[in-house]
Amino acid sequence: MGTDRLKKLLSHQQGILSKIALGVPLSEVLTEICSSIEQIIDDESARCSILSVKGQQLFHCAAPNIHPEYCSLLNGVYIGPKVGSCGTTAFSKSRTIVENIETSPLWEDFKDLALKFGLKSCWSTPIFSTQADLLGTFAIYHSTPKSPSKQDLELIDFFVHFSSIALEKSNEFNKAKQLLANLQQSNEKFKAFTKVMPDLILILSEEGIYTDVYGTSNELLLDSSKDLIGQSVKDLLSQDDAQMIMDVIKKTLSTNETQIFEYELAVPKGNIVFEGRAAALDHYHPNSPTKRHVVWMARDISIKKKAEQEVHKLAFYDPLTNLPNRRMLSDKLSTCVESIKRNKNIGALLFLDLDNFKRINDSLGHSAGDEVLVELSKRLSAIIKGSDTLARAGGDEFIILLKHVGENTQQASIECKIVAKEIQRAFHDKFEVGNLAFQVSCSIGICLIDSVNAQAGNILKFADTAMYRSKNKGGNSSSFYDPALQTLLEKQTELETDIVRAIASDEFCAYFQPQVNTYGDVIGAEALIRWNHPQKGLIAANEFIPIAEQYGLIQKLQNIVLHDICILINELKADNIIDDSFSVSINISQSQFNSSNLKGELFSTINKFDIRAQQIKLEITESMLSSDIDYTIRQMKELIAAGFLFSIDDFGTGYSCLAYLSAFPVKELKIDKSFIDKILDSTVGFNIAQTIISLGKSLNLEVVAEGVETTEQYDLLKKMNIDAMQGYLIARPMDKEGYAKWHSANTNAQ
Ligand code: C2E
Ligand code: CA
Ligand code: CA
Numbered sequence: 001m002g003t004d005r006l007k008k009l010l011s012h013q014q015g016i017l018s019k020i021a022l023g024v025p026l027s028e029v030l031t032e033i034c035s036s037i038e039q040i041i042d043d044e045s046a047r048c049s050i051l052s053v054k055g056q057q058l059f060h061c062a063a064p065n066i067h068p069e070y071c072s073l074l075n076g077v078y079i080g081p082k083v084g085s086c087g088t089t090a091f092s093k094s095r096t097i098v099e100n101i102e103t104s105p106l107w108e109d110f111k112d113l114a115l116k117f118g119l120k121s122c123w124s125t126p127i128f129s130t131q132a133d134l135l136g137t138f139a140i141y142h143s144t145p146k147s148p149s150k151q152d153l154e155l156i157d158f159f160v161h162f163s164s165i166a167l168e169k170s171n172e173f174n175k176a177k178q179l180l181a182n183l184q185q186s187n188e189k190f191k192a193f194t195k196v197m198p199d200l201i202l203i204l205s206e207e208g209i210y211t212d213v214y215g216t217s218n219e220l221l222l223d224s225s226k227d228l229i230g231q232s233v234k235d236l237l238s239q240d241d242a243q244m245i246m247d248v249i250k251k252t253l254s255t256n257e258t259q260i261f262e263y264e265l266a267v268p269k270g271n272i273v274f275e276g277r278a279a280a281l282d283h284y285h286p287n288s289p290t291k292r293h294v295v296w297m298a299r300d301i302s303i304k305k306k307a308e309q310e311v312h313k314l315a316f317y318d319p320l321t322n323l324p325n326r327r328m329l330s331d332k333l334s335t336c337v338e339s340i341k342r343n344k345n346i347g348a349l350l351f352l353d354l355d356n357f358k359r360i361n362d363s364l365g366h367s368a369g370d371e372v373l374v375e376l377s378k379r380l381s382a383i384i385k386g387s388d389t390l391a392r393a394g395g396d397e398f399i400i401l402l403k404h405v406g407e408n409t410q411q412a413s414i415e416c417k418i419v420a421k422e423i424q425r426a427f428h429d430k431f432e433v434g435n436l437a438f439q440v441s442c443s444i445g446i447c448l449i450d451s452v453n454a455q456a457g458n459i460l461k462f463a464d465t466a467m468y469r470s471k472n473k474g475g476n477s478s479s480f481y482d483p484a485l486q487t488l489l490e491k492q493t494e495l496e497t498d499i500v501r502a503i504a505s506d507e508f509c510a511y512f513q514p515q516v517n518t519y520g521d522v523i524g525a526e527a528l529i530r531w532n533h534p535q536k537g538l539i540a541a542n543e544f545i546p547i548a549e550q551y552g553l554i555q556k557l558q559n560i561v562l563h564d565i566c567i568l569i570n571e572l573k574a575d576n577i578i579d580d581s582f583s584v585s586i587n588i589s590q591s592q593f594n595s596s597n598l599k600g601e602l603f604s605t606i607n608k609f610d611i612r613a614q615q616i617k618l619e620i621t622e623s624m625l626s627s628d629i630d631y632t633i634r635q636m637k638e639l640i641a642a643g644f645l646f647s648i649d650d651f652g653t654g655y656s657c658l659a660y661l662s663a664f665p666v667k668e669l670k671i672d673k674s675f676i677d678k679i680l681d682s683t684v685g686f687n688i689a690q691t692i693i694s695l696g697k698s699l700n701l702e703v704v705a706e707g708v709e710t711t712e713q714y715d716l717l718k719k720m721n722i723d724a725m726q727g728y729l730i731a732r733p734m735d736k737e738g739y740a741k742w743h744s745a746n747t748n749a750q
Contacts, residue, residue, distance in 0.1 A: 005040060008039070008040050009040055009155070009158065012032075012036035012039075012040065013158075013162070015032065015036075016029065016032055016033055016036065016162050016166075017162070017165075019032060020162075020165055020166050020169055023173070026061065026166060026167070026170040027061060027062055029166045030050045030061045030062035030163060030166060030167075031062040031064045033048070033050065033062070033159050033162050033163055033166070034048035034049065034050060034062050034063065034064050034065070035048075035064055035065075036159065037140070037155065037156070037159045038065060040155060041140070041152060041155060042149075042151075042152070043142055043146065045142050045143040045144065046140055046141070046142055047063070047065045047066050047119070047140070047141040047142075048062075048063070048064075048065075048138070048139065048140055048141075048159075049062065049063030049066055049071070049086075049139045049141070050062045050063070050127075050136060050137075050138055050139075050163055051086055051090075051136050051137045051139070052135060052136035052167060053079070053090050053134055053135065053136050053137070056078050056079055057076050057077065057078055057079070058074075058075075058076070058077050058079060058086055058087060058090060058136070058137065059075055059076060060072075060074070060075055061136065061167075066117070066119070066141065067117045069117070070113065070114070070116075070117040070119070073113060074110070074113070079091045082105065082106050082108065082109070083106070083109070083110075084098075084106060084107050084109075084110045084114075084122065084124075085097075085098045085106065085107075085122040085123065085124035085137075085139060086122075086124045086137040086139050088106050088124070089124040089125065089126050089137045090126065090134060090136075090137050093126050093134055094126065095123070095124065095125045095126065096123070096124045097123045097124075097147060097148060098121060098122050098123070098124075099121050099145050099146060099147045100120065100121060100145035101114050101115065101119065101120055101121060101122060101145075102115065102120065102145075107122075114141075118143045119141040119142075119143065120141075120142060120143055120144050120145050120146075121141065121142045121144065121145050121146040121147070122139055122140070122141050122142075123139065123140045123148050123152075123156070124137050124138065124139045125137065125138045125139075125156055125157070125160050126138075126160075127160050127163050127164045127167060128164060129164060129167070129168045129171075130164075130168065135163075135164060135167040135168065135171070136163070136167060138156065138159065138160045138163055140152075140156060194214040197214075198299065198300075199297050199298060199299045199300075200213070200214075200297070200298040200299075200300075201213070201214040201295065201296070201297050201298075202214075202228075202295070202296040202297075202298070203281065203284065203293050203294070203295055203296070204233070204245075204249060204293060204294050204296050205291065205292075205293050206249065206253060206291070206292045206293065206294075207232070208232050208233040208234055208242070208245060208246050208249060209230065209231070209232050209233075210228040210229050210230065210231055210232075210233070210236075211229065211284070211293060212229065213228050213229060233245045233246065234246075237265065237266075238266055241263075241265050241266065244263060248261065248276070248278050248294075248296075249278065249294050252278045252279065252280050252294045253280050253292050253294065256280050258277060258278065258279040259276070259277065259278045259279075260275070260276070260277050261275075261276050261277075262274065262275055262276070262301070263276055271302075272300055272302050273300070273301050273302045273305045274298045274299060274300060274301060275298075275299045275301045276296065276297065276298050276299075277296070277297040278294045278295070278296045278297075279294060279295050280292065280293075280294055281293040281294055281295045315327065316328035316331075318391075318392040320370055320373060320374065320392070321373060321374055321377035321392050322377075323377050323381075323390055323391055323392045323398075324389060324390070324391040324392075325391060325392060325393075325394075326391060326392075326393045326394060326399070328389075328391060329389060329391035329393065329399050329401060330456065330460075332389045332391075332401055333349065333401055333456045333459060333460070334456045336401060336403055336449065337449060337455070337456050337459070339403070340449055340450065340451055341451050344451050345404055345406070345407055345450075346404070346405055346406050346407065346408070346409065346411075346412040346448055346449065346450045347401070347402055347403050347404055347405060347448075347449040347450075348401075348402045348405045348412060348415075348416045348419075348446055348447065348448050348449060349399065349400070349401055349402075349446070349447045349449060349459050349460065349462075349463045350399065350400040350401075350402070350416070350419065350420065350423070350444055350445070350446050350463065350478075351393075351397070351399055351444065351445040351446075351447075351460070351463035351464050351466065351467040352380075352397065352398040352399070352400065352423065352442045352443070352444050352467070353396060353397050353442060353443050353467050353471070354376075354396040354440055354441070354442050355440070355441045355442060355443055355471070355475035355476060356438075356440060356441065356475075357369065357372070357395075357396035357440065358396075360372055360433075360438055360440070364433060364436070368433040368434070369396075371431075371433050372431045372433060372438065372440065373392070373396065375431055375432075376398075376426070376431070376440070377390070377392065377398075379426040380398060380400070380423065380426060382426075383419070383422050383423060383426060384400060385402075387403050387404075388400065388401060388402050388403055389401040399460075399463075400419070400423075402415075402416070402419065405419075405448070409448065409450070409485065409488075410488070410492070410546070411550065412448050412450075413448065413480065413485055413488065413489045413492070414489070414492060414547070414550045414551070415550070416446050416448070416480075417478070417489055417492075417493065418550075418551075420444050420446065420478035423442070423444060423478075424441070424442070424444075424476070424478070427439075427440055427441050427442060427476075441475055441476035442475075442476070443467050443468075443470035443471045443475045443476065443477065443478075444466075444467060444470055444477070444478035444479070445462075445463045445464060445465065445466030445467025445468070445469065445470060445478070445479055445481065446463060446466055446478060446479065446480045446481065447459050447462040447463040447466060447480075447481040447482075448480070448481075448482065448485065462481040463481060465481060466479045466480055466481040467479070492547055495544065495547050496547055496551045496553070499544060499547065499548055499551075499553055500553065502531060502533070503553070503556050503557070503560075507531055507532045507533060507534070508529060508530070508531055508532070508557055508560045508561075509529075509530055509532065509560065509564055509735065509736070510527040510528065510529055510530070510560070510561040510564035510565060510568075510736070511527070511528045511529075511530045511733035511734055511735055511739075512525040512526070512527055512528070512568060512584070512733060512734055512735075512736065512739035513525060513526050513528060513726055513730075513731060513732065513733040513734070514726070514730055514731050514739070514742065514743065514746070515585075515704060515724045515725065515726040515730075516724060516725060516726075516730055516746075517723060517724045517725075518718045518722065518723075518724075518725075520746075521747075522582075522743055522746055522747055523581070523582065523583075523724055524582055524583045524584060524585065524617065524724075525568075525584050525585070525739065525743075526584070526585040526587075526619070526726060526733075527561050527562075527564065527565050527584055527585065527586050527587075528541055528587070528733045529541050529545070529557055529560070529561050529587075530733075530735075531543075531544060545557075545589070549589050549590075549591055552591075554589050554591060554592060555592065555595075555597075555601065558586070558588075558589075558592060558601070559601065559605055561586055562586060562602065562605045562606070562616075563605055564736055565584045565586060565611075565616065566605060566606055566608070566609035566611045567609070567736065568584065568736050568739065568740065569582075569584060569609075569611055569615055570609055570610075570611070571736075571740055572740060572743060575740070575744060577743060577744050577747045578743075580612075580614065580615070582615065583614070583615045583616065583617045583645060584615065584616060584617065585616075585617040585618075585619045585647055586616060586617070586618060586619065587619045587649065588618050588619060588620050590621075590624050593620055593624055593632075593635065594631075598635070598639070599638060599639055599642055602616070602639075602644070603642070612643060613642050613643030613644045614643050614644075614645065616644055616645070617644070617645040617646070617647050617667070617668065618639065618644050618645065618646050618647070619647045619648075619649040619670070620646065620647075620648065620649065621648070621649045621650045622648050622649070622650055622651050622652070622653060623650075623653075625648070625664060629663075632664070633663060633664060633665075636664060636665055636666075637665060640665050645667045645668070646664075646665065646666040646667055646668070647666065647667060647668035647669070647670055647704070648664075648666050648668070648669050648670065649670050649672075650670065650672040651669045651670055651671055651672060651692060652671060652672050652674075652675055652688055652692055653672045653674065661695070661699065662699055666701060667701065667702060668701060668702045668703070668704055669692060669695070669696050669701050669702075669703050669704070670703075670704045670705075670706050670726075671688075671689055671692050671693075671703065671704070671705050671706065672706070673706050673707025673727075675688045675689050675692075676689065676705050676706065676707045676708055676709075676713060676717075676727070677707065679713055679716060679717070680710075680712055680713060680716065686716075689705070689717070689720065690720055693720055693721060693722060696723075697721070702723040702724065703722055703723050703724075704722070704723060704724045704725065704726060705717050705722050705724075705725045705726070705727070706725075706726045706727060707726075707727050707728075708725045708726065708727030708728075708729050708730065709727055709728050709729050710729060711729065713727075713729070714729055
C-alpha cells in the first residue's frame, strides 16, 4: 500500500473508531465506513454497501452512494446459494467475488435490477463478530466488470473489521437497552401489584429485622405514624408472638421450603388472625450476599375466621341454650368411641327426656317452655365435668356423653347411676316462669359404651330405647339399655341400701388374723372386716367392699374396724400379752388414702382409746403407689410423722414401681397370696417370692408372706429367710374374742 493511501487509511480509521467509542448512531458510523473505503480504493466508480443479517434476511444498514431504489428493492432479501453476491456470501459464510454481474449465474435473478442502476461487478465479504457469529455482509460494487487486486482485498478486510466492531457494539448496546426496558417494566408491574394487594408483604432478615415493607403499608402492625423498617420483631411484638415469628423464619431458612400457616398477633388495632406465607430469599443485598432473608406475606383473615366461627356455631350449637347440638354430639361420640376402643375403658351415653314438658308448652306457650329449657341447661351444665358433653338433641331432649365412667361394667354402672341421681336432683327445685313454678321431671336412658358394643350409630338408639323403658315405669327414673346390667345394678342398689341399714344395726365387725415370725412369735395381726348378716350369715369383705367404696360408705366401715382394733389392743394390753412392738394392720382403700381427712379420722378413733399410732399399720396396695407419686409420698410422710407404719399389700401384682420403692417410707412388703400359692410348684412363683425377699432385705424392709396354707410352704419360706407369715396354716381370721383366746394360747409365757 502506498504511503499516501496508508495515511488516508489511518486518518479514516481514527475518525471511525472515535465515532464508535463516542456511541454515534450505528447508521452514521457505517455510512462513514462506506464513504471512507470509496475514497481510498483505487477506482472512483467503487460503491460500498453494508448489510446486516437478521434471521434468514439481509437489510441495508448503509449504502450512501447507491441508488435508494435499488437498496429498497433488495431490502429483506432471503439468503441462499444463488442470491447475488451478498445473499450467497451470507449463505456460504465466505467471500463471493462476482467480476461480471451480467454473466454470473449467482446474479441470474437480480442482474436486471443491478444493471439498471449501473452496477456491473460486486465483491462481497462476510462480517463476523468476535464470537464468529455472522453479523452481515460488506459489498463493493463497480460500474465496469472488475476483479479485486490483493491490495483491494486487504483494504476491504480492514473496513470489514471496523464494520464488525461497529455492528457488535451496537448489538450489545441494544441488548443492554432491552434489558433495562424489561427491568423497568417488571419494576412498574411490581409497584402496581403491591399497590392493589390487600396483603402485607415484609422482608425480614434472619435476625427478625423488618428490612422492607410493601402492600398495605404498616397499618396492620403499627400506628401509621411509626415506621417498621429497621425495627426488630422482638422489640415490636410480645415475647410469644416474636418467638413464633422467629421460629418460622428459622424453619423457612433451614428447610428452604415455603411455609404456610395461620397465626394471631396482638397489635394496636387488636387481635388479628393472619394467614402467613414465608419463603427464603437469598442474595437480597447484593453487597452482602451471604446474609439471608425471608419474604413474608401476611393476609388479615380475621373477618373470614369470625365468619367461620359463626358458621360453626350455627352448625354445631343449639341457638336457644348454646349447648352443642345433635350433630356436634355425634362427632364427639365418634371420637369418644375411638378412644374407648383404644384405651379399653368404659364411657356412657345418657338420654334425657322431660316427662311433663308438653303440658308447660301447651298451657303457657313456647316462650315459657324455652325459659324452662334454658334454666335446665344451666342446672345440667353445673353437673357435667369439663371433659364430658351435654347436648340438646332437640325439643325437650338432652344427651349427656360421659367419656369415662370406669374400668369395668360394675364400676361403670354404679358411676352412671350416681350421675343419673344427680341429674334427677337437678329437678328437685321447681322451675319458675313468671309468677308460676313448675315441678318437672325426666326419664333417663343409659347406654354403656365399651370396646365391644362401640358403634356410634347404635349407642344413641340404645340409650333412646332405655329412656322409653323409664317412661314406661312412669317417668322420673333411669334405666339401662342392657337388661342384665339393669338387674345387676338393681342388686347393687339393694346391697347399698342394705349396707346403710347394716351399719345402723351394727352388723359389721373386724376379724383378726395373726402374723407370726419364723420363731413362732406372734408379731401382729391383720384386721379384716366381716358382715354378720341376719339372713345371709357371715359375708366376706370382697362381696361388699367395692360397693361400699363406690357409694362413699367405706369411711364408716373403716371406723368400725379401727374401733374394734383399738378395743382388741387394749384387751391384749390389759392381759399383758403384748408389748409395744405388736401392731395391727388395717386395710386402707384408695379413696380413703386420697382423702385429706385420713389422718384426722384415724386419730379421732385411736385417741378415744388412748392407742398410739405406732401400733397401727396401714396396708395400702401396690397399685395405689403408682397413681400420683408426689401426692402419695407427701401423704405417707405426713402419716409416718404422726407415728403410723406402712405396709404394701399384694406386692408383686401391681405395676410395681420398683424404681420408686426406696422413695416410699414403708416398713413392710406383703408378698401376694397368688405367688405363695405357686411357690412350691412353679419356678416363677419361687423366683418372684425370692426376689421380693431379697429386695426387702436390701431396702431394710420386713417381708411378710400372706395366704400360707401348708407346712411345705411354711418350711420353704423359712428357708428363704422370710420375716413373717400369715395364713390359714397359722390361723383363720377370728372375731375379737376368738383372736384374744388364740393369742394368749399361742404366746409363750413372758
Ligand atoms: P387382703 O388385704 O389381701 O386380705 C387377705 C385376704 O386373704 C383376706 O380375705 C383373708 O381372709 C384371706 N386369707 C388370709 N389367709 C388366707 C389363706 O391362707 N388362704 C386363703 N385362701 N385366704 C386367706 P378377706 O377378709 O375376704 O378380704 C379380702 C380383701 O378385702 C382384703 O384382701 C382386702 O383387700 C379387703 N378388705 C378386707 N377388710 C378390709 C377393710 O377393713 N377395709 C378395706 N378397705 N378393705 C378390706
Ligand atoms: Ca391386707
Ligand atoms: Ca393381700
